[in-house]
Amino acid sequence: MEVYTSTACVTILCILATFSAQGITDTGSHSNTGSSGPMESSPQLRCGNLDYFSSESSCCNGNLTHGLSQLVADCCESVAYNPLNKICCNGSVITRTSAQMSCYKSKDSELSSPTGPTTPELKCGSETYDPKKKMCCSGKLYKASALNKCCGADIYTPFDDHVLCCNGILHINVSKNSECVAGVVYTPENTTCNLSARPRLDEHCCGGKIFNPRTHICCNGHSHSKKNGNFCCGSDVYDHHKEFMKCCSGHLKHTHHKERAECCGNLLLNKTNQICCSSSTHAIRYDTKPNHHCCGHYYYNTSLWSCCAEHLKPTPSPNSSHAGDGLKPLMDLIPDICNKTVFFGKVESVALGTFKRHIVLKVVNVVKDPWLNVSLDHCSSPALEIGMTYLWEENSNANAYKPLSVSFDLISDIHMYFTVCKHKCQKGG
CATH class of the missing domain: 2.40.50.100 (RNA polymerase II/Efflux pump adaptor protein, barrel-sandwich hybrid domain)
Known part of the structure; x- marks a missing residue:
C-alpha cells in the first residue's frame, strides 16, 4: 500500500x-x-448588551456565563450549567449524585432522594419547546410546519419563488429562478456577482465584487492580495510559514507561546488547565476537573457515566477504557x-x-x-x-x-x- x-x-x-x-x-x-461541515465556526451572538460566541460562552435570560459552551449547556433560570454532571431543581443548580437523578416537587426532598429519569425537554436558546408545535432556527422559535424550513435564524417556505436561502442567509424579493452558487446569488437578469452592471466575460466574483485570481485570493467574500498569504482562514488570509499564527476552524489566532499552540474548534487551548473534547460535529473547550473524561465533545464525571464509542451510558464502570485523542x-x-x-x-x-x-x-x-x-x-x-x-x-x-x-x-x-x-x-x- x-x-x-x-x-x-x-x-x-x-x-x-x-x-x-x-x-x-x-x-x-x-x-x-x-x-x-458541522464543525464550522459559530457565529457571534448577542446576550443583553454583550457579544459572545456560542463555542465558548452561554446566554441564559440575558445573563452571560463564560467558560461553558452553549452547545453543551442548559439554562437554570439565568445560570448556565452542564446537564451531564449537574441538575436544575427549583431554580438551583445541584451536582448530580447519579445519572438518573431528577427533582421532586418539594424542595426538601429533592436533595436526598433521586428518582428515575424524566422525559428530556428540547432547548432553543434559553427556552424549552415542544418539537411537535414549534421549530428552532438558530435560537429562534417558530410555529412548526412540514412546509417551513430554517435559513440561519430565519424561516421560509421553499415553494416561494421570490425567496432564496443561500449559505444560511435568507434573500427576499429575488427574481424567480434565482440560484445560489458557491455562496453567490445568481439571477436571470444579472448572471455575475449581483452587480448593478454586467461585468466582462471570464471575470470572477468575490463578495459582490470582481477580483483577479492570479493576484488575489477570495476568502468568504473578501478579496486579499496573495502577497499577504495564499491560504484562507475564514474571511482572513494568512501565511502558514509565520510561526505565531494559527487558523482554528475559520478564526485566525495570534499566539505568543514558545510551544506551538493547539486548536480546540475555533478557540486556542491552554493545555495547562484546559482540555478539548471533540467529535465529528463539535470541539468544546472545558476547564479540567478530577475524575472527568471526554466522550466525544462531552466532558463527563466518571462516577456518573461510562463512555463507549462516543456514547454515554448512565452505568459507570471502573474497568471501562477511556477514549484517546479525539478527531481534529x-x-x-x-x-x-x-x-x-x-x-x-x-x-x-x-x-x-x-x-x-x-x-x-x-x-x-x-x-x-x-x-x-x-x-x-x-x-x-x-x-x-x-x-x-x-x-x-x-x-x-x-x-x-x-x-x-x-x-x-x-x-x-x-x-x-x-x-x-x-x-x-x-x-x-
Whole structure:
C-alpha cells in the first residue's frame, strides 16, 4: 500500500484528481477554514448588551456565563450549567449524585432522594419547546410546519419563488429562478456577482465584487492580495510559514507561546488547565476537573457515566477504557502530521466484534488492491461514518492504524496539506 510520509508522497495533482473523481469536492466558497461541515465556526451572538460566541460562552435570560459552551449547556433560570454532571431543581443548580437523578416537587426532598429519569425537554436558546408545535432556527422559535424550513435564524417556505436561502442567509424579493452558487446569488437578469452592471466575460466574483485570481485570493467574500498569504482562514488570509499564527476552524489566532499552540474548534487551548473534547460535529473547550473524561465533545464525571464509542451510558464502570485523542479538523493537524506515515481512507463497511470494531477502508489513490482491513478498540475509538473519508495514521511496526481527522469534503483542505508538507515530500512507491 502506498502512503504519504516525509519520504513517500503522491503528486498533488494526482490526489486532487482522485478526490474529484470520487465526488469529494469543495462545497462552499473557495476558502480554507480549517474545518468543514458541522464543525464550522459559530457565529457571534448577542446576550443583553454583550457579544459572545456560542463555542465558548452561554446566554441564559440575558445573563452571560463564560467558560461553558452553549452547545453543551442548559439554562437554570439565568445560570448556565452542564446537564451531564449537574441538575436544575427549583431554580438551583445541584451536582448530580447519579445519572438518573431528577427533582421532586418539594424542595426538601429533592436533595436526598433521586428518582428515575424524566422525559428530556428540547432547548432553543434559553427556552424549552415542544418539537411537535414549534421549530428552532438558530435560537429562534417558530410555529412548526412540514412546509417551513430554517435559513440561519430565519424561516421560509421553499415553494416561494421570490425567496432564496443561500449559505444560511435568507434573500427576499429575488427574481424567480434565482440560484445560489458557491455562496453567490445568481439571477436571470444579472448572471455575475449581483452587480448593478454586467461585468466582462471570464471575470470572477468575490463578495459582490470582481477580483483577479492570479493576484488575489477570495476568502468568504473578501478579496486579499496573495502577497499577504495564499491560504484562507475564514474571511482572513494568512501565511502558514509565520510561526505565531494559527487558523482554528475559520478564526485566525495570534499566539505568543514558545510551544506551538493547539486548536480546540475555533478557540486556542491552554493545555495547562484546559482540555478539548471533540467529535465529528463539535470541539468544546472545558476547564479540567478530577475524575472527568471526554466522550466525544462531552466532558463527563466518571462516577456518573461510562463512555463507549462516543456514547454515554448512565452505568459507570471502573474497568471501562477511556477514549484517546479525539478527531481534529485536517488543518489543525498541520504541520505536525507532515512527519507521520498517513493516508486518506474511506470507510466502506463496519462490523462489530466482541471488543473490536472491524472496518473495511478504501485507500485513496492506490491502484493495486486499495482495500484495507482495520481493527479498532470499540469503546476507546471515535465513531466513524460509512461513506466518509478520514486521514489515518499507520504504525508499521505494530501493524496498527488509527483515524486522526474528522471527515472532510473540501479539496482545499487536501491542497493545503500537500502544499505545506510538500517541501518534505517526494514521490515514492
